[in-house]
Amino acid sequence: MKEAKLHFVFPSDYVRMRDVQRAIVDEVKARHFDDESLFAIQLALEEGLINAIKHGNKLDPQKNVTVDCRVSSDRFVIDIRDQGKGFDRTEVPDPTREENLERPSGRGLLLIESYMHQVRYDDHGRHLHMERANQNQP
Template sequence: MGSQTPVSYSVVLESRPSAAEEVCRRILRELEDRGYSSDDIFAVHLALEEAFINAVKHGNKGDMGKIVNLEYTISADKVEIRVVDQGQGFDLTQVPDPRCDGNLFKPSGRGVLLIQAYMDEVDYNETGNAVRMVRYKRRPV
């Protein structure tokens, strides 16, 4: 029996790759407590890692003086996460498809694709420096 009360949290994180470790652990624990499946937890974990790394590397361009804002709400049936960096943003339509033959052997550029594949709703703000992503709890098969 997991908790049914929605939980919301907002945190300002340093712009370095390992800075989201603790909040990520907390999110995964909340999901587990609410009976989310291992597939849901894997999906949210992956999307969160990819979104945070994108914010640090591509958004804030490795500038440790910048910050990343992370907000989440977890309820009984969905988890919503928002990651905001202090960069110039990007145009989603200009992101090359890593599955195309010319890009298949490139060692990077798969984060956005994975976020879209594992989350049910993904949208960016107009500037492109904030991503909001939602995953709905799957019913057990």
């Protein structure tokens, strides 16, 4: 099946975000990713988009989120960009440390990094790059 290339620019709005998620997940499902990868992609997509809208753009409807996604039968690749101030990954507290277990921050990033095969933060944290291979490939 041909590689799908999707491009979206949308305001910081959860309703629009759901439409984008649906379109991307439909392409992943059409390429028969294994169940584990499908779950991982859905989770990381949710966390990445929420981070861009809520923590990056601070829910400002004047600011956009840009998503570029490529889905082939062997790989899912996505770039999510926001227009916020950015952040330094090394300054986000480790949520698995005993003293941070009850704190709210850092858990989404940890899940992204655990479930995706490649994760990179560019442009001072305003650009999240994620990749995951399809394990169903022969």
